[in-house]
Amino acid sequence: MSARTAFRTVSLALAAATLALTAAQGAQAATRTAPAQAVAPAAGTAGATAADENPFRHIDLEGLKAEKRLMYPAGHPVAFWALVLDDERVSRTYKGGTFFVYAPATGEFGWMLDTDIATRTVKDPHQVVIADLDFLNSHPRVEVRYGNPDQPKKARVVARTxxxxx
Structure with a gap:
Protein backbone atom coordinates (compact mmCIF):
# COMPACT_ATOMS: atom_id res chain seq x y z
CA MET A 1 0.00 0.00 0.00
CA SER A 2 1.52 3.33 -0.98
CA ALA A 3 1.91 6.09 1.56
CA ARG A 4 -0.51 8.27 -0.40
CA THR A 5 -3.18 5.56 -0.35
CA ALA A 6 -2.65 4.95 3.36
CA PHE A 7 -2.86 8.68 4.06
CA ARG A 8 -6.09 8.97 2.07
CA THR A 9 -7.60 6.02 3.99
CA VAL A 10 -6.68 7.54 7.33
CA SER A 11 -7.93 10.96 6.22
CA LEU A 12 -11.30 9.58 5.19
CA ALA A 13 -11.65 7.68 8.48
CA LEU A 14 -10.72 10.80 10.46
CA ALA A 15 -13.18 12.90 8.46
CA ALA A 16 -15.99 10.44 9.22
CA ALA A 17 -15.04 10.44 12.91
CA THR A 18 -14.93 14.26 12.94
CA LEU A 19 -18.36 14.44 11.32
CA ALA A 20 -19.72 12.04 13.92
CA LEU A 21 -18.22 14.04 16.79
CA THR A 22 -19.48 17.33 15.35
CA ALA A 23 -22.97 15.90 14.92
CA ALA A 24 -22.97 14.56 18.47
CA GLN A 25 -21.80 17.89 19.91
CA GLY A 26 -24.30 19.78 17.77
CA ALA A 27 -27.12 17.52 18.90
CA GLN A 28 -26.17 18.04 22.56
CA ALA A 29 -25.99 21.81 22.07
CA ALA A 30 -29.30 21.83 20.22
CA THR A 31 -31.07 19.98 23.03
CA ARG A 32 -29.81 22.53 25.56
CA THR A 33 -30.37 25.77 23.63
CA ALA A 34 -32.83 25.26 20.77
CA PRO A 35 -36.35 26.58 21.22
CA ALA A 36 -39.12 23.98 21.13
CA GLN A 37 -40.47 25.27 17.78
CA ALA A 38 -37.17 25.72 15.90
CA VAL A 39 -37.61 26.00 12.13
CA ALA A 40 -34.84 25.16 9.66
CA PRO A 41 -34.13 27.84 7.02
CA ALA A 42 -35.41 27.16 3.53
CA ALA A 43 -32.90 26.22 0.84
CA GLY A 44 -31.49 29.25 -0.94
CA THR A 45 -32.10 31.59 2.01
CA ALA A 46 -29.49 33.40 4.05
CA GLY A 47 -29.45 30.47 6.50
CA ALA A 48 -28.06 28.08 3.86
CA THR A 49 -24.45 27.11 4.55
CA ALA A 50 -21.49 26.35 2.30
CA ALA A 51 -22.03 22.66 3.13
CA ASP A 52 -25.32 22.91 1.20
CA GLU A 53 -23.43 23.70 -2.02
CA ASN A 54 -22.46 20.87 -4.35
CA PRO A 55 -18.64 20.51 -4.07
CA PHE A 56 -18.60 18.52 -7.35
CA ARG A 57 -20.09 21.32 -9.48
CA HIS A 58 -16.72 22.07 -11.14
CA ILE A 59 -16.21 18.44 -12.23
CA ASP A 60 -17.51 17.12 -15.57
CA LEU A 61 -19.51 13.97 -14.81
CA GLU A 62 -20.22 11.12 -17.23
CA GLY A 63 -22.48 8.39 -15.85
CA LEU A 64 -22.45 9.91 -12.37
CA LYS A 65 -24.60 12.41 -10.50
CA ALA A 66 -24.04 14.40 -7.32
CA GLU A 67 -26.40 13.70 -4.44
CA LYS A 68 -26.69 15.04 -0.95
CA ARG A 69 -26.83 12.03 1.37
CA LEU A 70 -27.13 11.29 5.07
CA MET A 71 -25.18 8.95 7.29
CA TYR A 72 -25.91 8.26 10.93
CA PRO A 73 -22.65 7.84 12.87
CA ALA A 74 -23.39 7.40 16.57
CA GLY A 75 -27.09 7.64 15.70
CA HIS A 76 -26.97 11.28 14.60
CA PRO A 77 -27.65 12.40 11.02
CA VAL A 78 -24.73 13.94 9.12
CA ALA A 79 -25.29 15.34 5.61
CA PHE A 80 -22.60 14.99 2.96
CA TRP A 81 -22.27 15.23 -0.81
CA ALA A 82 -21.31 12.19 -2.87
CA LEU A 83 -21.16 11.00 -6.46
CA VAL A 84 -23.34 8.01 -7.33
CA LEU A 85 -24.02 6.19 -10.58
CA ASP A 86 -26.83 7.73 -12.64
CA ASP A 87 -30.10 5.85 -13.16
CA GLU A 88 -29.03 4.39 -16.51
CA ARG A 89 -25.79 2.91 -15.11
CA VAL A 90 -27.51 1.55 -11.99
CA SER A 91 -30.13 -0.27 -14.06
CA ARG A 92 -27.56 -2.18 -16.16
CA THR A 93 -26.71 -5.81 -15.43
CA TYR A 94 -23.26 -6.47 -13.98
CA LYS A 95 -21.81 -9.95 -13.45
CA GLY A 96 -18.43 -11.34 -12.50
CA GLY A 97 -16.65 -8.37 -10.97
CA THR A 98 -16.64 -5.49 -8.53
CA PHE A 99 -16.82 -1.72 -8.84
CA PHE A 100 -13.76 0.35 -7.98
CA VAL A 101 -12.54 3.94 -8.39
CA TYR A 102 -9.39 4.25 -10.50
CA ALA A 103 -7.18 7.09 -11.75
CA PRO A 104 -5.75 5.77 -15.05
CA ALA A 105 -2.99 8.37 -15.32
CA THR A 106 -1.35 7.32 -12.03
CA GLY A 107 -2.74 3.82 -11.45
CA GLU A 108 -4.06 4.85 -8.03
CA PHE A 109 -7.29 3.64 -6.47
CA GLY A 110 -9.88 5.79 -4.73
CA TRP A 111 -12.43 4.91 -2.09
CA MET A 112 -16.17 4.60 -1.82
CA LEU A 113 -18.40 4.73 1.22
CA ASP A 114 -20.32 1.59 2.07
CA THR A 115 -22.73 2.98 4.66
CA ASP A 116 -20.09 4.94 6.66
CA ILE A 117 -17.08 2.68 6.02
CA ALA A 118 -14.44 3.51 3.41
CA THR A 119 -13.96 0.60 1.03
CA ARG A 120 -11.97 0.01 -2.13
CA THR A 121 -14.57 -2.13 -3.93
CA VAL A 122 -18.32 -2.75 -3.88
CA LYS A 123 -20.40 -5.41 -5.64
CA ASP A 124 -23.71 -3.63 -6.21
CA PRO A 125 -24.08 -0.52 -8.45
CA HIS A 126 -26.25 1.11 -5.74
CA GLN A 127 -23.22 0.95 -3.41
CA VAL A 128 -21.08 3.18 -5.64
CA VAL A 129 -20.86 6.24 -3.38
CA ILE A 130 -17.79 8.44 -3.91
CA ALA A 131 -17.23 11.16 -1.32
CA ASP A 132 -13.43 11.54 -1.61
CA LEU A 133 -13.24 15.04 -3.13
CA ASP A 134 -9.47 15.24 -2.47
CA PHE A 135 -8.86 12.17 -4.65
CA LEU A 136 -11.08 13.53 -7.43
CA ASN A 137 -9.45 16.96 -7.33
CA SER A 138 -5.92 15.52 -7.40
CA HIS A 139 -6.49 13.58 -10.65
CA PRO A 140 -7.70 15.13 -13.93
CA ARG A 141 -9.58 11.91 -14.79
CA VAL A 142 -11.06 9.37 -12.42
CA GLU A 143 -13.07 6.37 -13.55
CA VAL A 144 -15.51 3.98 -11.94
CA ARG A 145 -14.58 0.60 -13.36
CA TYR A 146 -16.17 -2.82 -13.15
CA GLY A 147 -14.12 -5.98 -13.19
CA ASN A 148 -11.08 -7.27 -11.35
CA PRO A 149 -9.26 -4.50 -9.40
CA ASP A 150 -6.08 -6.58 -9.62
CA GLN A 151 -6.20 -6.01 -13.41
CA PRO A 152 -7.63 -2.48 -13.64
CA LYS A 153 -6.62 -1.92 -17.28
CA LYS A 154 -8.84 -4.84 -18.35
CA ALA A 155 -11.85 -3.66 -16.33
CA ARG A 156 -14.80 -1.98 -18.04
CA VAL A 157 -15.18 1.79 -17.60
CA VAL A 158 -18.67 2.43 -16.24
CA ALA A 159 -18.46 6.16 -15.46
CA ARG A 160 -15.87 8.91 -15.28
CA THR A 161 -15.08 12.34 -13.91
Whole structure:
Protein backbone atom coordinates (compact mmCIF):
# COMPACT_ATOMS: atom_id res chain seq x y z
CA MET A 1 0.00 0.00 0.00
CA SER A 2 1.52 3.33 -0.98
CA ALA A 3 1.91 6.09 1.56
CA ARG A 4 -0.51 8.27 -0.40
CA THR A 5 -3.18 5.56 -0.35
CA ALA A 6 -2.65 4.95 3.36
CA PHE A 7 -2.86 8.68 4.06
CA ARG A 8 -6.09 8.97 2.07
CA THR A 9 -7.60 6.02 3.99
CA VAL A 10 -6.68 7.54 7.33
CA SER A 11 -7.93 10.96 6.22
CA LEU A 12 -11.30 9.58 5.19
CA ALA A 13 -11.65 7.68 8.48
CA LEU A 14 -10.72 10.80 10.46
CA ALA A 15 -13.18 12.90 8.46
CA ALA A 16 -15.99 10.44 9.22
CA ALA A 17 -15.04 10.44 12.91
CA THR A 18 -14.93 14.26 12.94
CA LEU A 19 -18.36 14.44 11.32
CA ALA A 20 -19.72 12.04 13.92
CA LEU A 21 -18.22 14.04 16.79
CA THR A 22 -19.48 17.33 15.35
CA ALA A 23 -22.97 15.90 14.92
CA ALA A 24 -22.97 14.56 18.47
CA GLN A 25 -21.80 17.89 19.91
CA GLY A 26 -24.30 19.78 17.77
CA ALA A 27 -27.12 17.52 18.90
CA GLN A 28 -26.17 18.04 22.56
CA ALA A 29 -25.99 21.81 22.07
CA ALA A 30 -29.30 21.83 20.22
CA THR A 31 -31.07 19.98 23.03
CA ARG A 32 -29.81 22.53 25.56
CA THR A 33 -30.37 25.77 23.63
CA ALA A 34 -32.83 25.26 20.77
CA PRO A 35 -36.35 26.58 21.22
CA ALA A 36 -39.12 23.98 21.13
CA GLN A 37 -40.47 25.27 17.78
CA ALA A 38 -37.17 25.72 15.90
CA VAL A 39 -37.61 26.00 12.13
CA ALA A 40 -34.84 25.16 9.66
CA PRO A 41 -34.13 27.84 7.02
CA ALA A 42 -35.41 27.16 3.53
CA ALA A 43 -32.90 26.22 0.84
CA GLY A 44 -31.49 29.25 -0.94
CA THR A 45 -32.10 31.59 2.01
CA ALA A 46 -29.49 33.40 4.05
CA GLY A 47 -29.45 30.47 6.50
CA ALA A 48 -28.06 28.08 3.86
CA THR A 49 -24.45 27.11 4.55
CA ALA A 50 -21.49 26.35 2.30
CA ALA A 51 -22.03 22.66 3.13
CA ASP A 52 -25.32 22.91 1.20
CA GLU A 53 -23.43 23.70 -2.02
CA ASN A 54 -22.46 20.87 -4.35
CA PRO A 55 -18.64 20.51 -4.07
CA PHE A 56 -18.60 18.52 -7.35
CA ARG A 57 -20.09 21.32 -9.48
CA HIS A 58 -16.72 22.07 -11.14
CA ILE A 59 -16.21 18.44 -12.23
CA ASP A 60 -17.51 17.12 -15.57
CA LEU A 61 -19.51 13.97 -14.81
CA GLU A 62 -20.22 11.12 -17.23
CA GLY A 63 -22.48 8.39 -15.85
CA LEU A 64 -22.45 9.91 -12.37
CA LYS A 65 -24.60 12.41 -10.50
CA ALA A 66 -24.04 14.40 -7.32
CA GLU A 67 -26.40 13.70 -4.44
CA LYS A 68 -26.69 15.04 -0.95
CA ARG A 69 -26.83 12.03 1.37
CA LEU A 70 -27.13 11.29 5.07
CA MET A 71 -25.18 8.95 7.29
CA TYR A 72 -25.91 8.26 10.93
CA PRO A 73 -22.65 7.84 12.87
CA ALA A 74 -23.39 7.40 16.57
CA GLY A 75 -27.09 7.64 15.70
CA HIS A 76 -26.97 11.28 14.60
CA PRO A 77 -27.65 12.40 11.02
CA VAL A 78 -24.73 13.94 9.12
CA ALA A 79 -25.29 15.34 5.61
CA PHE A 80 -22.60 14.99 2.96
CA TRP A 81 -22.27 15.23 -0.81
CA ALA A 82 -21.31 12.19 -2.87
CA LEU A 83 -21.16 11.00 -6.46
CA VAL A 84 -23.34 8.01 -7.33
CA LEU A 85 -24.02 6.19 -10.58
CA ASP A 86 -26.83 7.73 -12.64
CA ASP A 87 -30.10 5.85 -13.16
CA GLU A 88 -29.03 4.39 -16.51
CA ARG A 89 -25.79 2.91 -15.11
CA VAL A 90 -27.51 1.55 -11.99
CA SER A 91 -30.13 -0.27 -14.06
CA ARG A 92 -27.56 -2.18 -16.16
CA THR A 93 -26.71 -5.81 -15.43
CA TYR A 94 -23.26 -6.47 -13.98
CA LYS A 95 -21.81 -9.95 -13.45
CA GLY A 96 -18.43 -11.34 -12.50
CA GLY A 97 -16.65 -8.37 -10.97
CA THR A 98 -16.64 -5.49 -8.53
CA PHE A 99 -16.82 -1.72 -8.84
CA PHE A 100 -13.76 0.35 -7.98
CA VAL A 101 -12.54 3.94 -8.39
CA TYR A 102 -9.39 4.25 -10.50
CA ALA A 103 -7.18 7.09 -11.75
CA PRO A 104 -5.75 5.77 -15.05
CA ALA A 105 -2.99 8.37 -15.32
CA THR A 106 -1.35 7.32 -12.03
CA GLY A 107 -2.74 3.82 -11.45
CA GLU A 108 -4.06 4.85 -8.03
CA PHE A 109 -7.29 3.64 -6.47
CA GLY A 110 -9.88 5.79 -4.73
CA TRP A 111 -12.43 4.91 -2.09
CA MET A 112 -16.17 4.60 -1.82
CA LEU A 113 -18.40 4.73 1.22
CA ASP A 114 -20.32 1.59 2.07
CA THR A 115 -22.73 2.98 4.66
CA ASP A 116 -20.09 4.94 6.66
CA ILE A 117 -17.08 2.68 6.02
CA ALA A 118 -14.44 3.51 3.41
CA THR A 119 -13.96 0.60 1.03
CA ARG A 120 -11.97 0.01 -2.13
CA THR A 121 -14.57 -2.13 -3.93
CA VAL A 122 -18.32 -2.75 -3.88
CA LYS A 123 -20.40 -5.41 -5.64
CA ASP A 124 -23.71 -3.63 -6.21
CA PRO A 125 -24.08 -0.52 -8.45
CA HIS A 126 -26.25 1.11 -5.74
CA GLN A 127 -23.22 0.95 -3.41
CA VAL A 128 -21.08 3.18 -5.64
CA VAL A 129 -20.86 6.24 -3.38
CA ILE A 130 -17.79 8.44 -3.91
CA ALA A 131 -17.23 11.16 -1.32
CA ASP A 132 -13.43 11.54 -1.61
CA LEU A 133 -13.24 15.04 -3.13
CA ASP A 134 -9.47 15.24 -2.47
CA PHE A 135 -8.86 12.17 -4.65
CA LEU A 136 -11.08 13.53 -7.43
CA ASN A 137 -9.45 16.96 -7.33
CA SER A 138 -5.92 15.52 -7.40
CA HIS A 139 -6.49 13.58 -10.65
CA PRO A 140 -7.70 15.13 -13.93
CA ARG A 141 -9.58 11.91 -14.79
CA VAL A 142 -11.06 9.37 -12.42
CA GLU A 143 -13.07 6.37 -13.55
CA VAL A 144 -15.51 3.98 -11.94
CA ARG A 145 -14.58 0.60 -13.36
CA TYR A 146 -16.17 -2.82 -13.15
CA GLY A 147 -14.12 -5.98 -13.19
CA ASN A 148 -11.08 -7.27 -11.35
CA PRO A 149 -9.26 -4.50 -9.40
CA ASP A 150 -6.08 -6.58 -9.62
CA GLN A 151 -6.20 -6.01 -13.41
CA PRO A 152 -7.63 -2.48 -13.64
CA LYS A 153 -6.62 -1.92 -17.28
CA LYS A 154 -8.84 -4.84 -18.35
CA ALA A 155 -11.85 -3.66 -16.33
CA ARG A 156 -14.80 -1.98 -18.04
CA VAL A 157 -15.18 1.79 -17.60
CA VAL A 158 -18.67 2.43 -16.24
CA ALA A 159 -18.46 6.16 -15.46
CA ARG A 160 -15.87 8.91 -15.28
CA THR A 161 -15.08 12.34 -13.91
CA UNK A 162 -12.96 14.92 -15.68
CA UNK A 163 -11.48 18.16 -14.43
CA UNK A 164 -10.61 20.40 -17.36
CA UNK A 165 -7.61 22.68 -17.05
CA UNK A 166 -8.40 26.38 -17.25
Missing amino acids: TIWMH
